[in-house]
Amino acid sequence: MAAETKAFSFELLNTDGMARRGRITTPHGTVETPAFMPVGTQGTVKAMYPGQVRDLGAEVVLGNTYHLMLRPGAERVARLGGLHTFMNWPHTILTDSGGFQVMSLAQLRKLDEEGVRFQSHVDGQKYHLTPERSVEIQGLLGSDIQMQLDECIKLPAEPDDVKRAMELSVRWAERSRRQFEDMNGPAKGQGLYGIVQGGDVPDLRLKSVEALLQIPFEGYSVGGLAVGEPQEVMLKMLEVTTPAMAADKPRYLMGVGTPDDLLESVKRGIDQFDCVMPTRAGRHGLAYTRFGKVNLKNARHAEDPRPLDAQSACEAANTYSRAYLHHLVRTGEALASMLLTWNNLAYYQTLMAGMRAAIENGSFEDFYQETKANWARGDIAAL
Structure with missing residues (x-):
């Protein structure tokens, strides 16, 4: 008899102010939130x-x-x-x-209304990506959590352009949902998230949330806030958006960010994050x-x-000297990318675990202040 698929x-396990401690269950396991998701762009977390x-x-x-639609x-x-x-990742994707x-x-x-036609940056081959095709591809990949196709425009942008993109994204959300159900995503235990757009215009953000809440998504994302805008704009939009989002569904801030972005966004009610920053920084000596x-x-x-941090549990942080890491970076050795990426992802996961524990025991504000103070003191604290 086949094993039952987990839906x-x-x-939502606990709250501390607006900060939330939760748990997502998928067919491939549980995800404790708030969570940072390393980016495996082409089927691998680099290095x-x-x-x-x-x-x-x-x-x-x-x-x-x-x-992945381009290669393989x-x-x-x-x-x-x-x-x-x-x-070879038997966990949630x-x-x-x-x-x-x-x-x-x-x-x-x-x-256009139908979707977007484009040429691959790899070989110039022509493709047509529609909301339906995007969900079909994600279904073929077999991911546990899938995203609707949306139009993400760069900021700053004219309010009329932001409004048009937001409204188009809502229409694409409806089509994405229909395709997801046609592919039996819910029966497979998978989830589809809608994406809140609206740029830096508060009223448009709220209208986007209101429209998406009419569609039965398993989760909701905040998009269009990792496109070059100042952090204060991002945080202002979160303060407007998250209180209007469903309390019983996960909230995912796409493409964010620095450790400070994560701390500030959890404080404003976000549950999930992804960003290339820790891995990309590691490959560039940071x-x-x-x-x-x-x-x-x-x-x-x-x-x-x-070492980078003698008290870290990560071997990359507690074992190798800064002199050696400097040498590896300056000589372009592959080990530099491997060790610094390892260190960075370890720190991000430690930060998220600290926030989860603080929300559980009602001490998030203390954790927030202590973390900020350590960053403000800087590396001198490691002396």
Whole structure:
């Protein structure tokens, strides 16, 4: 007898102010929230083994629909057993819709009511991505959490353009939902998230939330706030948006962000995050620690025998000297990317675990203030 498929669900376990402690259940396990999801764009978290990523505490990773549809192709991944098998990640996977990458990477794109036509940045091949095709691709990949196709415009933008994109995204949300149900996503225990748009216009954000709440999504995302706007704009939009969102559904802030972004956004009621920042920074010689950022390219580290953080549980942080890491970065060794990515993802997961524990015991504000104080003191605190 086949094992029963676990249905997608979300349980709100505790709150502390607006900060929320919850648990998402998917067919491939549970995700404790607030959660940071490492980005595995092309079926891999760059410079990391899958087991390493899981050992750091990550319970979900993100795959990218745009990149995977180009290479190796969603149909091929499906024939090979789905993305979980393909990338050796038997835990929860979230896939984005591909819309952001189409807008930012594709060549000669043309958007209309039906979808978006574009040429691949890889080989120039022409594609047509519609809300239906985006959900179909995600279904072929077999991801546990899927995203509607939306139009994500860069800020600043004219209010009329923001309004048009938001309204189009709502119409695409309805089509995405129909396709998700046609592919039996709910029966497979999967979830589909709607995406709140509206740029930096509070009224449009609220109208987007109101419209999306009429569609039975398993979760709701806040999109269009990792596109170059100042942090204060992002936080203002969250303060407007999250109180209007469903309290019994997970809230996902897409493409965010720095450790400070995560701390501030959890304080404003966000449950899920993803960002390339910790992995990309690691490949460029930048380490995140509880004392702030450490740029290992700087010559001042050349004879520094200290590790990044002797108290960290991560071997990359507590074992290797800054002098050695500096040497690896300066000589372009692959090990530099591996160790600094390892360190960065470890710090992000430690930060999220600290926030979860603080929300559980009602001390989030203390945790918030202490974390901010450590960052403000800077690396001198490690001396």
